[in-house]
Amino acid sequence: MKIKDISVFCSWLIDGLSDKIQENVLLTFKNGFISKIESVKKEDLSIDSVFDFSNCTILPGFIDSHVHLFMSGDHVLENRKVEQNNDYNKTKEIIDNNVRKHIKRGIVAVRDAGDNRGYTLNYKPQIPFYLNKCGKALYKEGRYGNFIGTPVSYYDLISELILRERNKINHIKIINSGINSLTEFGKETKPQFNEQELSEAVFTAKSIGAKVMVHANGRMPVEISIKSGCHSIEHGYFMGIDNLKKMADFNIFWVPTVYPIKAYLEKGKLSKLESDNAARILEHQLEQIFQAKRLGVKIALGTDSGSFGVLHGDSFICELKLLLNAGFSVVEAVKSATINASILLGLDEIGSIAKGKQATFIAVKGHPSHSIESLQNIEALYIRGCLHDQ
Template sequence: MRPKTAKIILAGWLIDGSGGPIRKNQIIGIKKGCIDFICDAKESNYQKQELLDLSHCTLLPGLIDCHTHLCMSGSSDPEIRRRQLDLSFEDAVKIIHQHLKQYRKWGIIAVRDGGDRKGHTLQYKLSKHNKDQSLICLKTAGRAFHQSGRYGKLIGRSFALDSSLAKDVKENQEDIDHLKLVNSGLNSLTRFGVETAPQFSAKDFKKAVKIAKNRGLSVMVHANGKKPVQIAIEAGCTSIEHGFFMGEDNLNKMAQKKIIWIPTAITMQAYLRHMQKHSIESKICKKNLDHQLDQIRLAREKGVITAIGTDAGSQGVHHGSSVQEELKLFISAGYSISKAVKCACFHGATLLNLKNKGLLAKDRDADFIAFEKSPDNLFQNIIEPDMICLQGDFGDFGGRPLHL
C-alpha cells in the first residue's frame, strides 16, 4: 500500500545530496510540501501512529538529468532514428510526453534539454508543459547553434555564411532557458582520440557567450578535444558537455573557473552494447569510455564541479534509467555513492538554478526517492525507485508497490 501523504518519515538511510556522510535512522518532517526538519530518530519525540516507517529504505533527493534531448528516443532502430529528425510538432508532443513520463517513473525531477532541430521542445515548454501536472522542471535550449557544414544539424541550426555566431545569437529573441553552442564534432569510432577542429573562432565565441550572459542566460557547450574546450572555457561558458579528450590543462582551468562538466560517459557504454563484439568500432568505443572514466577520476581529484547528464535520445541512451547508469559510471571512476548523488542532485540544481531542489534540507522541497535497500549496493542494479515523493505528495508518481 502506498500512502498519499505523510508528515513524518523514518528513513533507514539518508543521502541528503550534499555529498556528506550517509546518515542512519533519520526522521524527516514535512510541512506544506517542504522539509520542515531532519533529525536523528532517537532525538525525536514523534507520535508513532503518524510515522511513515521507511526504516528499510534509502532516501535521496529526486535526481536531475543535466543533458537530454526530449524529442529523440534512445531507440537503435535506424528507421525510428531517421524519422524522429523530421517530426511534426504534434508527434513531438506525444514523444516528449512519453519521455517526461519515463523520467517521472525513474524519480527524475528536472531535466535540461540540449536542443532539437526544429525547436519543438521549446515550443512544447511554452505552449503545453504543465509543470504543476508533471512536477518535472524543464529547461531547454530550443535549437542549438552550430557552424554551417559542421556537426549539429540534428539538434539545431546554422546560419548564413556572411553572418557570425555572435550576430546570430544577438538577433535571436527566442524565450530559451540557456544557450547551447556546438564547438566540435563527434568522437571518432574508428580512430582513437582524434580531435576535431573548433567550429568557431575564439573571438566570435567569446562575443556570443558575452551576449548570452548579458541576457541572463547560462551557456552550455558541446565540445570534445583540447582546442574546442579551451575556447569555450576562455569565453566563460557555464558548462562543458561531453568534453572527451579535453585533457588535464582544461580540467585545471575548469576547477579554477568553476565551470561545470557534464561528461555523458553513458553514451559510449550505450553504443558499446549495440556494437558487434571484437569489431574495430567496439574496441575504440571501449577505449573512449575508459579514457573518459580516467578524466572523470582526474576531475574529482582536481575538484572540478561535475554533474550527471546522459544525452538521452542518443542511440541506446534511454530517458530516466540512464541517469542511474551514469551515476554507476561515476562510482566506478572513484566517486563515493554520496558524492555521486551530489552531482546528480545539488550540482544539477545549481546548474539549472533551482534553489529549492537538490538537497534534502530544511525549507527545500520535499522531493525524494526511496529504494528498498541499504545504500551499499545502490545503483549496482539499475531499478526504478520503490517510492517517489514530489513536494510532499506520494501520489501517482510511479514506484513499485512498497513493502510496508
C-alpha cells in the first residue's frame, strides 16, 4: 500500500528553533516524519487535500523534564501517604492516568525524577509516549529523599547502586540538598554528597551512557553538583549568580520547577509566616530565572508533577506562565519545553518542527500570544504523523 503525504495548514508556527513566529505555513509529512515546510497563501490551497488549521498556532509536542509519575499530585496529605505505599497495580493505574493527563495537554515526553520503589522502571506506556526513567533516586541515608528514592549508606558504593539498574534506566537522579524552608527564608541545607562521591557517580553514569540530574538548592550543594560534571540542576533555589554563570559556561541545564512553591501558596494550609516566605521564595526564583536568561543558561521546563498540589499536565501550563512572569517571551518559554528539553532528554526526533523531524505537534486555537492559555483545550495532537484521538 502506498502511504500518502499528509499536509496541514496553519496560520502561525512556532517551530521550537527560530525566535520568529512564521505565518501561513503548510507542513507536509510522510511515514510520520516532516518532509516539507512551506510558506503559502491560504487562497492557493486546495482544501480537500489539506487539514486546515487556520486561526491556529502549531507548536512541537511538549516535554516535561521533571515529573514523578507514581504520584497524582494530590494536596491531601493522607492520600499522598497512600500513594507512596501502593502496590504495583495501583501505582500503574495512577501512572496510566497521569500519562493521559500529559497527552491531553500536548505533552508527549517526560523525564521521571524518581519513585521510592522503582515501579516506574517496569512501566510501559500503552500509547505513543516517551518516558525517560531513573527508578529510585539516590539520597544520603538519614537525609531528605526517602519518598522518591533509596538511601546511600556509609558502606554503599554509589557506583554499584548506579550499575545495578543499568539496563532499565535512561538517567540517574541524585538528591544533593534538602528542600526549601517555609519558616526561614533562604535557609541553605548542607550538601548530601561531597564532590568526590558525586564525581564518581557522574563518571559511572557516563560510562553506561546515562545523564545525571541533581536535586540541589543553595549555593554549596549546587556548586558541588556543577563541579561533578552533572547534566542538569533541578530546582536550584537560592543557588546564586556565580553558580548560574558556571552553568552557562559548562552548558549545564537548569530545571527551575517554580510551580511547586506556588502550589503551596494556593493549596497548602500555611501560617502567615509560611505563606509570606513562600511568596518571597517564588519571587526570588523568578528573579533567578530572569538572570539565567540574561546569562544564557539553558532552561528546560519541568513541573515536579506528583509533588504536593502539582497535577500532571495542568501544572505544565502554570509553569509556562511562570516563565512568562520571569520575563520569557512565549517563543522562549515554548523552547524551554521543546527543543531545550529534547536535547536534555536525548530525544532528537522531537522537540522541533523541521524537515526530517518527527511529525509530532500540537495545534491550538488563536494567535501565538494566546497559545499557552489555549493549551487548556488543544485542537489537535499529532504523534508520529497520526492524529491522536483525545
